[in-house]
Amino acid sequence: MPAEASTSRPASSPLTERQEARRRRILHASAQLASRGGFDAVQMREVAESSQVALGTLYRYFPSKVHLLVATMQDQLEHMHGTLRKKPPTGxxxxxxxxxxxxxxxxxxxxxxxxxxxxxxxxxxADRSVSPEVDQVSRQTTAIILDAMGLADPTPQQLSAVRVIEHTWHSALITWLSGRASIAQVKIDIETVCRLIDLTDPDRRA
Amino acid sequence: MPAEASTSRPASSPLTERQEARRRRILHASAQLASRGGFDAVQMREVAESSQVALGTLYRYFPSKVHLLVATMQDQLEHMHGTLRKKPPTGxxxxxxxxxxxxxxxxxxxxxxxxxxxxxxxxxxADRSVSPEVDQVSRQTTAIILDAMGLADPTPQQLSAVRVIEHTWHSALITWLSGRASIAQVKIDIETVCRLIDLTDPDRRA
DNA sequence: CGCTAATCTAGAACAAGTTTCAGACTTGAT
DNA sequence: ATCAAGTCTGAAACTTGTTCTAGATTAGCG
Known part of the structure; x- marks a missing residue:
């Protein structure tokens, strides 16, 4: 596996500088509009206009609104992983x-x-057509969690626990975003599910 | 709390017979179209036509496509809860x-x-405008799980565990539906998360 | 029955995601 | 520098969720 920016993406055809710039402008516009009004506020025509790109071009870079937003998420996740690396958790x-x-x-x-x-x-x-991108997000999330666990090569059990934690993370986030769960509840649920880790730690049979 | 069909819905104005019939036709058409081609195949114009109802009427009964599909889910969940009651699990x-x-x-x-x-x-x-309906689905799911646990009044810890199980259930379902996880993986994850139950059982400190 | 308010219908109209197309511009290779 | 292939632009068209309107029907009531 050749060294490549943690960013991923096989880079089927390496983008030129201007293309890379367009891509960044688009992602920036997407995040900006999303910050304003969420999913609905990210309108493809507006993204195109904000990023100084024709609508057709936008669709060439990101074949659907969902692709665009998932790519936006990848982008943000990298930021976050970088930030987290700098200040590792202390528990x-x-x-x-x-x-x-x-x-x-x-x-x-x-x-x-x-x-x-x-x-x-x-x-x-996201439906199946976005699976590769969603998978990438999932791998990135897994990496963050394994980092926090301080684990090099997890057992299958531990991987399952990590998947369950991710499930809980996503779903709890949704219930919070749609106003059906409080922040406190999210916290409790996260802590609850994290106990699975100790449960699967071979060294620490409680 | 007055006794009411487990179906829920405060029944602000009790529907007439024809209205009830329309509602059933709509839900039936919705489920049928969904069975064919999933989310995208449920097109509001088609649902209206299949259920012999004007488009405007469809929107009076279900204010959006998401409302319609969530109601369809409530409907199916009731079925399922009924079926499960008949053959309780034996573990x-x-x-x-x-x-x-x-x-x-x-x-x-x-x-x-x-x-x-x-x-x-x-x-x-579903966004916030569908919260009540989504919440209802969630309560129904919780009821099914508590039934399986054979538990009358759970502790807060156990409720959190149940929520985590629901999170995992939904999210695992999504990863399976979008082809990112195998059935075997879903099974393992479900079994993994269910261990949380024993972990929070006051009687059975493993 | 006859009235009134609510509901239903058919169909047009609107909004936003997506596709398409003709022509202008870039790029890379010769 | 020139040409071919690929890319980008602007604009229109198409699709499907959603809203709106005018008129027909129905339900409940005196």
Whole structure:
């Protein structure tokens, strides 16, 4: 596997400079509009206009609104992973560190709830045509969690626990975004699910 | 709280017979179209035509496509809860019974994957305007799980565990529907998360 | 029965995602 | 520098969810 920016994307044809710039302008416009009014506020015509690109071009870069928003999420996730790396969590147990990390991410999302709404809704609404991109987001999330656990090569059990944590994370986020769960509840649920980690830690049979 | 059909819905104005019939026709058409081609195949004009109702009327009964599909899900969930009641799960532990119940539900959904797709996508895409209906679905799901646990009054911890199980259930379903997880993986994740139940059972500190 | 308010119907109109197309511009290779 | 292939632009068209309107029907009531 050749060294490549953690960004991923096989880079089937390396974009020229101007193309890279267009791509960034589009993602920036997308995030900006999303921050304003969430999923609905990201209108393809407006994204095109804001990023100084023809509508057809926008669709060449991102074949659908969902693709665009999922790519926006990848972009934001990288930021976040970078930020988290700088200040690793300090808890004693793996479970505690993961919970701390997720709550930190959660607080970051709280600062831009509309953006969070747009990204998460796109993510869960995505159909099979977006699977590769969604998968990439999922791998990135997994990496963040494994980082917090401080684990190099997890057992299958632990991987399952991590998947369950991700499930809970996404779904809890949705219930919070749609106003059906309080922040406190999200916190409790995150902490609850993180106990699964200790449960699957071979060293620490409670 | 007055006794009312488990169906819910405060019944602000009791529908006449013809109205009730229209409502059923609509839900039936919705489920039928969904079974064919999933979320996208449920087109409001087609639902209206199939159920012999004007488009405006359809929108009077269900104020959006998402409302319609969430109502369809409520409908199906009731069916399922009824079916499950008849053959309660037989496992020894609460965790086992819940896992068994969920996997049974999962197999039922497998039989109509397109319908499952439509319902689950609508559920997670729903915004605040659909919260009451989504909440109702969530309560129904909770009831099914608590039934399987054989629990009358759960502790807050147990409620959190149940919420986490629901999160996992929904999210795992989505990853399966979008082809990003195998059935085997869903099974493992369900079983993994169900261990939380034993973990929070006051009687059975493993 | 006859009236009134609510409901239903058919169909047009509107909004936003997506597709299409003809022509202008870039790029890379020769 | 020139040409071919690929890309970008602007604008219109198409699709499907949603709203609106005018007139027909129905339900409940005196």
């Amino acid at each position: 004693d147990s793996a479970a505690g560190r993961v919970a701390e990390t997720l709550m930190r991410a959660f607080r970051a999302l709280q600062r831009e709830p509309h953006l969070a709404d747009a990204m998460v809704r796109a993510l869960t609404f | 020894d532990s609460a965790a086992g019974r819940v896992a068994e119940t969920l996997m049974r539900a999962f197999r039922a959904l497998q039989r109509e994957p397109h319908l499952a797709d439509a319902m689950v996508r609508a559920l997670t895409f």
